[in-house]
Amino acid sequence: MIVQKTVRFLDERLRITGFSKKTLRRVFPDHWSFLLGEIALYLFLILIGTGIFLTFFFSPSAREVIYSGSYTPLRGVHMSQAYESLLDISFEVRSGLVMRQIHHWAALLFLAVLVVHMLRVFFTGAFRKPRELNWIVGLTLLTLGLLAGFSGYSLPDDLLSGTGLRIGYSVALSIPVVGTWLAFLVFGGEFPFGNIISRLYVIHILLIPGAIGLLLGLHLAMVWRQKHTQFPGPMRTEQKIVGTRMWPTYAVKAGALFFLTASTVTLLAGLFQINPVWIYGPFDPARVSAGAQPDWYLGWLEGALRLMPAWEVRAFGFTIPNPFFPGLLIPGLTFNILYAWPWIEAKFTKDTAPHNLLNRPRDVPVRTALGVAGLSFYTVLFVAGGNDVIAGLFNLPLERVTQGLQVMAFALPLVAGIATHRICKELKGRPPKTGDEPGHVIVRTADGSYETAEPEKV
Amino acid sequence: MNEIKGEDQAVRRIALAFGVSTLAGLALALVYILGGNVQAEGVLLALSLGGLGYGLAEWAGKLMSQGAEVGDYEDAPPPGAEEEVAGVVSEGWEASFGRRKFLFRMLGAAAGAMGLALVFPIRSLGPSPGTSLLRTAWRKGSRMVREDGQLVKATDLAVEGVLTVFPEGQTDQADSQTLLIRVDPDQLNSPDGREDWTTEDGLIAYSKICTHAGCPVGLYRVATHDLFCPCHQSTFDVLDGAKPIAGPATRALPQLPIEVDEDGYIVAKDDFSEPVGPAWWDMNR
Ligand code: FES
Numbered sequence: 001m002i003v004q005k006t007v008r009f010l011d012e013r014l015r016i017t018g019f020s021k022k023t024l025r026r027v028f029p030d031h032w033s034f035l036l037g038e039i040a041l042y043l044f045l046i047l048i049g050t051g052i053f054l055t056f057f058f059s060p061s062a063r064e065v066i067y068s069g070s071y072t073p074l075r076g077v078h079m080s081q082a083y084e085s086l087l088d089i090s091f092e093v094r095s096g097l098v099m100r101q102i103h104h105w106a107a108l109l110f111l112a113v114l115v116v117h118m119l120r121v122f123f124t125g126a127f128r129k130p131r132e133l134n135w136i137v138g139l140t141l142l143t144l145g146l147l148a149g150f151s152g153y154s155l156p157d158d159l160l161s162g163t164g165l166r167i168g169y170s171v172a173l174s175i176p177v178v179g180t181w182l183a184f185l186v187f188g189g190e191f192p193f194g195n196i197i198s199r200l201y202v203i204h205i206l207l208i209p210g211a212i213g214l215l216l217g218l219h220l221a222m223v224w225r226q227k228h229t230q231f232p233g234p235m236r237t238e239q240k241i242v243g244t245r246m247w248p249t250y251a252v253k254a255g256a257l258f259f260l261t262a263s264t265v266t267l268l269a270g271l272f273q274i275n276p277v278w279i280y281g282p283f284d285p286a287r288v289s290a291g292a293q294p295d296w297y298l299g300w301l302e303g304a305l306r307l308m309p310a311w312e313v314r315a316f317g318f319t320i321p322n323p324f325f326p327g328l329l330i331p332g333l334t335f336n337i338l339y340a341w342p343w344i345e346a347k348f349t350k351d352t353a354p355h356n357l358l359n360r361p362r363d364v365p366v367r368t369a370l371g372v373a374g375l376s377f378y379t380v381l382f383v384a385g386g387n388d389v390i391a392g393l394f395n396l397p398l399e400r401v402t403q404g405l406q407v408m409a410f411a412l413p414l415v416a417g418i419a420t421h422r423i424c425k426e427l428k429g430r431p432p433k434t435g436d437e438p439g440h441v442i443v444r445t446a447d448g449s450y451e452t453a454e455p456e457k458v
Numbered sequence: 459m460n461e462i463k464g465e466d467q468a469v470r471r472i473a474l475a476f477g478v479s480t481l482a483g484l485a486l487a488l489v490y491i492l493g494g495n496v497q498a499e500g501v502l503l504a505l506s507l508g509g510l511g512y513g514l515a516e517w518a519g520k521l522m523s524q525g526a527e528v529g530d531y532e533d534a535p536p537p538g539a540e541e542e543v544a545g546v547v548s549e550g551w552e553a554s555f556g557r558r559k560f561l562f563r564m565l566g567a568a569a570g571a572m573g574l575a576l577v578f579p580i581r582s583l584g585p586s587p588g589t590s591l592l593r594t595a596w597r598k599g600s601r602m603v604r605e606d607g608q609l610v611k612a613t614d615l616a617v618e619g620v621l622t623v624f625p626e627g628q629t630d631q632a633d634s635q636t637l638l639i640r641v642d643p644d645q646l647n648s649p650d651g652r653e654d655w656t657t658e659d660g661l662i663a664y665s666k667i668c669t670h671a672g673c674p675v676g677l678y679r680v681a682t683h684d685l686f687c688p689c690h691q692s693t694f695d696v697l698d699g700a701k702p703i704a705g706p707a708t709r710a711l712p713q714l715p716i717e718v719d720e721d722g723y724i725v726a727k728d729d730f731s732e733p734v735g736p737a738w739w740d741m742n743r
Contacts (some may be wrong), residue, residue, distance in 0.1 A: 002481050029530030095490060100664055163673060167689065170671035170736035180587040188584045190591065191672065191735075192632045199676060227531050241529045252518035260582045262733040263504045268501010285632035286622050286666065288688055289678045305671065306690045312737070321737035322708050323671050356531050361703030388691065398691060 028250050029230035029243035037359075042261040043110040044216065045156040048209060050103040057093050060201035061084040062194060068287075071278055079282035081156040086277055087395050099270035107149055111297040114142050122341070123371055128227045129352065132342040132431035134397060137215050139338055142162045144212050144299060152305060153275065153295055157197055160275075162283035163292045166191060167305070171327035192285045204362065231358050238294035238356045244370040293386060303384030304330050307406050333379075365424035373417030380409045459675045468520035479509025480488050591741070594634040594665075596714060600625035602638065602663075602724045612657060612718045615640040620678040622666060625726065633734055635666040636714055637680060637685070639696060639725070649699040655715035661724065663714040664700045665734040668692055670707040672736045685711065709737065 010016045028034075060223070061081035067074050069084070070091050088098040106291040116267035118138060121127050126376050154161040169191055174184040187193045227241055236242045244250045294302050304326030313320035337344070344366065346352060383390070384405045391398040474677055479671050482505035489498045505731070555562045602610040602623040610623055621638045643660035666687070668675050673689035684703065685694040692705030700711035702731045715727035733741050 001688065016538050025526045025529075048724070084573065094494040095499055097496045098494075099502070100504070101496065101719060102503075104734040163689065166673060167671045173738045176739050180591065180740075184584040184587050185580060185582070190587075190633065225532070227529070233527065239531055242526060242529055243529075244524065248519050249524065252514050252522065254519060256511045257512035259507045261511075263508030263511055266500050269502075269506035270497050286635045286674050288674045292689065302690075310702055310708050312708050315741075317742050318739055319737050319741060320739070323736065324708050326706075327671075367558075375590050388688075400598055402691070422564065 024245075024247040025323055026227075026246040026250075027241050027243045028246065029228050029236075029241055031231060033120045034228060034449065036113055036120055037174060038254065038257060039261050040110060040113045040117055041220075042258045043106050043265070044212065045119065045258075046106045046262055046265060047103060047110060050099045051205065051209070053099045054089065054096075054103060056083060057089045058155070058201075059094060060083070060198045062157070062197050064432075074281070074403045077282065080157045082155065083277070086156045086158075090278065098269060100297065101274050102265055104153075104274045105154060105272075106265045106270045107139070109268075111142075111145050111149060114145050115297075118142060119371070119375070123359075123361040123368060125230075125231070125355065125364060125367070127342045128355045129342070130226060130354045131222075131229070131395070133167065134219060134226070134344055136220045136339060137222065139335065141212060141215050141219065143335065144208055144215070148204065148208045148212065149295055149297055151208065154200055155197060155204060156275075156277045157283050158277035158290045159280040159287060160277070160292055162192075162285070163288055164294055164298075165193075165196065165402045167323075167327075171323045174321040174324035175328065176318075176324070191285075195289035213255060216401060222260070229356055229358050231360070236357065238354075241356070251302055269370075293389075296382075299385035300378045300381040301327060301331060301385075303381035303387070303405075306387055307384045307402065307409060309406070324349070330381075337442075362424045362427040362430075365421050368424050369417045369421035372420040376416040377409060377413045380405055380412055384409070465521065468516055471522075472516050475509045475516065476511075477486060479506045479701040482506035482509065482641075488519045501692035503678050518566065534577045554589070591735075591738065594729055594734055595631040596623045596634055596729045597625070597728045598726065598728050599719075602626070602636075602716075602717070602726070603629065605629055610638065612661060612723050612724055613722065614657065615661065617642060617660065618680045623724075625661070633667065635674065636661050636663050637675065637678070638716075640653040642685065644699050645683070647698050649726045652699070652713060652715070654717075655713055657716060657718055659722070661716065661718075662696070663726075664694070664696070664711040665714065665730055667711075667735040668707060669702070669711060669736060671704070675711065680724075708735075 007017070007020075018092070059081050064078055065081050065083045065084050067077050067079055067084055067087065069087055071087055074087065086100075089100055091097070099288055121135065121138065154165050154168075165187075169183055172186060173179045175182055185192070187196055188199060228243075230236050230243070233242070244253070258364040281287075284329050293299070303322060308322060310322065312322040312325075359367075361371075384402070387401045387405060388398060390396070393403045394401075417443070466530050486499065486502040486506060489495060489502060498572045515621070534594060592706045603622065604610060605622055609626070609631055610621065615638065617640050619640050622710075623636050623638045624631060624634050637667050639662055640698055641660045641662060643658065646656065646660060646662065648656060661705045666674050668687040668689065670687065670690055670692045675685045675687045675694065677686040677688060677691075678684075679686055685696055685700065687693070687705065687707070690705035690706050693703050694700040694707070695703050700713065702708060702710060709732075712730040712732045714730055717722055719725045
């Protein structure tokens with residue numbers, strides 16, 4: 001038997017039997033929301049795969065060339081080699097465009113799934129002891145994901161990405177005391193920074209994916225060690241975990257999920273164009289593309305920059321410029337609060353016990369209300385990132401839209417938070433509808449009408 | 459009986475899914491050979507991956523044993539285990555470093571010095587900011603050119619006309635990009651001390667770099683005589699010293715003093731009076 005032989009070969013050298021026996025018999029709890037992290041992992045693999053293909057053709061060079069490829073509207077135009085190679089990937093390399101679009105779509109979904117995954121962990125209290133460390137690793141993965149996205153869409157050296165870099169540089173410049181030095185060291189000098197593309201390239205294809213890979217390994221190792229949390233239910237306790245065995249059912253399901261994830265991404269990539277850089281044209285520091293919007297996951301920062309009133313700190317001849325507050329203070333506070341959350345919450349609840357069973361969000365009204373309030377704040381910021389689109393769509397004056405959103409940024413979290421708290425209190429303690437418990441049965445009576453009956457009576 | 463029928467149907471569905479996947483995979487190869495097409499590639503890939511995914515999910519869900527297995531969570535550590543480990547660590551520490559305080563401090567000094575030395579290469583990543591942010595390429599007497607290098611004459615612009623200009627020979631200096639606008643001189647309300655920064659026939663020049671976050675201020679709206687930055691919608695009043703009137707910008711666009719030389723070309727009388735572009739910590743020092 002080939003299986004037996006392989007196992008023997010490995011065991012005689014690496015002693016694998018004890019570990020593998022445990023692994024194969026491991027039990028994973030079943031719930032759709034536990035698949036989010038897994039989907040993120042698969043999207044990361046897809047990003048690596050398509051990314052490697054793209055590196056074979058992309059040239060991260062700012063050297064100026066004159067385009068002579070097959071996309072006629074840009075023939076004869078001066079552009080950087082980076083932008084030219086991107087046009088080549090899109091028009092010359094066979095199946096290059098589909099790879100590019102898969103890469104970009106996978107990135108958009110990767111961040112979306114990461115955010116939803118984080119929300120799941122937050123609202124169900126999965127971050128509580130003993131899993132605080134993994135919450136920290138997870139948040140760092142999200143931060144790295146955001147940086148990966150930004151560095152990635154800045155690479156093509158088209159008009160849109162140049163605008164994003166320009167704003168990023170200005171935000172760095174706005175940091176008190178160290179801003180100018182930091183901006184000059186990170187971007188390699190004053191705008192329009194000669195070799196930023198090659199620098200971003202190394203960051204995007206080596207540093208960030210390397211860091212993500214390492215932390216992902218750590219993230220999974222900790223899940224492995226601590227085992228997955230589960231929702232309360234029959235037989236499920238803080239000591240006993242109920243679910244599906246690793247081999248074969250769970251493993252095959254995981255494989256299926258990978259293929260289904262990949263299938264979704266490729267369908268999107270085939271049918272929906274993404275980031276058509278040939279329409280934006282090459283970067284030109286004196287031009288700006290109208291209605292420039294970043295990828296969705298940076299929309300909240302774009303919105304914060306737009307909603308910030310014309311206000312800054314000036315004292316003793318020093319300035320803390322306007323972009324510092326929306327561009328750095330808001331994301332800085334956001335992530336610091338998130339990082340500290342497990343400890344903040346434990347301080348208020350005085351709960352130091354380890355938890356393997358999850359909360360249903362309704363059972364912890366304060367956390368859920370705060371979470372919803374925060375979420376609605378970022379949603380307003382996100383919407384504000386497209387305030388010009390809204391103004392155009394509803395034919396409203398732009399300034400009114402902005403003012404309305406400024407008010408909403410404070411009002412909506414308040415209203416949503418209070419409402420959530422009320423609703424949770426209302427629902428608290430009610431048993432969930434799982435389909436496990438006996439329900440009502442509709443029976444036909446002798447005279448031909450219908451009535452509901454308890455199942456026992458039937 | 460029913461179960462067997464259900465299984466039969468599942469087997470049929472799974473086989474169909476794998477069949478579709480196989481065909482899609484072969485078709486994908488064909489599309490590639492024929493030259494490729496992004497829509498066809500995307501859809502066929504989706505079918506080939508999706509067929510596999512659906513088939514496997516169905517297989518695991520219908521033909522394999524389901525859930526309700528029980529496992530254990532990790533037990534809490536036995537009492538005393540932590541103290542034991544901590545004891546081993548501090549014992550070892552005391553026996554080695556703790557007894558030799560002087561050597562340990564020297565070790566710290568060496569490690570610290572090495573750490574410091576390793577920080578220095580970061581300095582190579584960029585030039586010193588120095589005064590580079592305070593100045594642009596404009597000098598007294600710089601003639602204005604368009605982006606393509608062509609010299610600008612005072613007669614080139616009609617009223618309400620607008621042009622992006624650079625100092626002659628410096629069209630690659632992004633921080634020097636300037637907007638030259640012709641307005642009706644009677645409407646113009648120059649701030650004190652800037653009365654002679656414009657030409658008699660209403661030519662006025664402002665930095666094109668938004669003072670908010672540095673985007674090029676792309677849009678001149680003739681009806682309201684304002685400059686609009688598309689990035690975060692800062693708006694500057696052209697007739698009133700380019701002061702910000704809407705949006706997040708807090709500073710006016712710096713103005714370039716200009717005049718017409720004897721050949722009819724427009725020249726700068728000096729560099730911008732203030733630093734252009736976004737603000738920083740000690741820009742006013
Ligand atoms: S860069 Fe002009 S408004 Fe922000």
